[in-house]
Amino acid sequence: RVSSDGKPPKFQPPPKPVIIDRRTQKEERRFLSPEFIPPRGRTDPLKYYMERKDMIQRRKVFSIPEFYVGSVLAVTTAEPHASDKSKRFVGICIQRGGKGLGATFVLRNVIEDQGVEICYELYSPRIQAIEVLKLEKRLDENLMYLRDALPEYSTFDVNMKPVPRMANEEIPLNKLQVRMKPKPWSKRWERPKYNIKGINFELPEHKMQAAQKWSQPWLEFDMLREYDTSKIEEKIRKELSEELEK
């Protein structure tokens, strides 16, 4: 630079570094798939350790995305009898069950006015791709009541485009209250045993109060039923992060 009057140019201090502390953000938002957490029991933890090793092996080869009950997925599986040897099914995840390698999830969709549900095994080698079209959570862990709800709540377009999502956003909670078909339903969803928050019951008040007869308020205070998974989850998270980085 040309100096003014022969003097050295004015000292420009370097720009201050912007410190973005990503560590705290990252630790809060890590997702652990529910099938990694071992069920409560007296079996040898070695069994679950060996299963987790196999699960990690499979996840290294095939990426299983993060999804919750209530998100819309598209699954392509190998089908020997299909014309191009693969079949694609789009649906909303209504239930995630099983632990370890036998973990399953059920997808539901209504095609041509016919409700179809398929139970897929997460770690099955027949699955070729799992794509999350819409990642969201619902008010309940189990959406089996969609079978008795109006079919519009279970219909999803087969050719729907994946909804774009930013990397560090919170998972949206869909507080949709679903309207039901007239009774009888497959299960009495108004009873407190199912603890469903996502239905807009249009039943009269006396019916809702009669259903509360079957409530068991002592269950939440039962200490023998408690299962604190925080420490187990920490250990499994550490194990997973170590194995997946190898």
Add this chain to the structure above:
Amino acid sequence: SITGACRAIQKLTRVRVVDNSTLGNTLYHRPPKCIHVYNKTGVGKVGDKILLAIKGEKKKALIVGHKMPGPTMTPRFDSNNVVLIEDNGNPVGTRIKTPIPYTLRRREGEFSKVLAIARNFV
């Protein structure tokens, strides 16, 4: 139709005819019911032939989907679906709009004509 505890098809289950035949789609005061299952066990699953009582007549039919959950990766339908069939295996209707499971394709020999009129597969 609404079936209760046993969700695969057996005698006296009400079924839903899914093809576009006149016999299956005309309204009658009684729903079509199964009166016999052509199986060693009396329980019919996908791909089994049954005898149906529709509009006061007996007709054979092929089960293409039931409410009972089957093996994993196979679809489970919300109603017991059935396709009307003749004794020689020829379907009575000309089109099937509801989705049919791919597992029926395994028995291409017996059900080739039914699979030919099916539109969607699941």
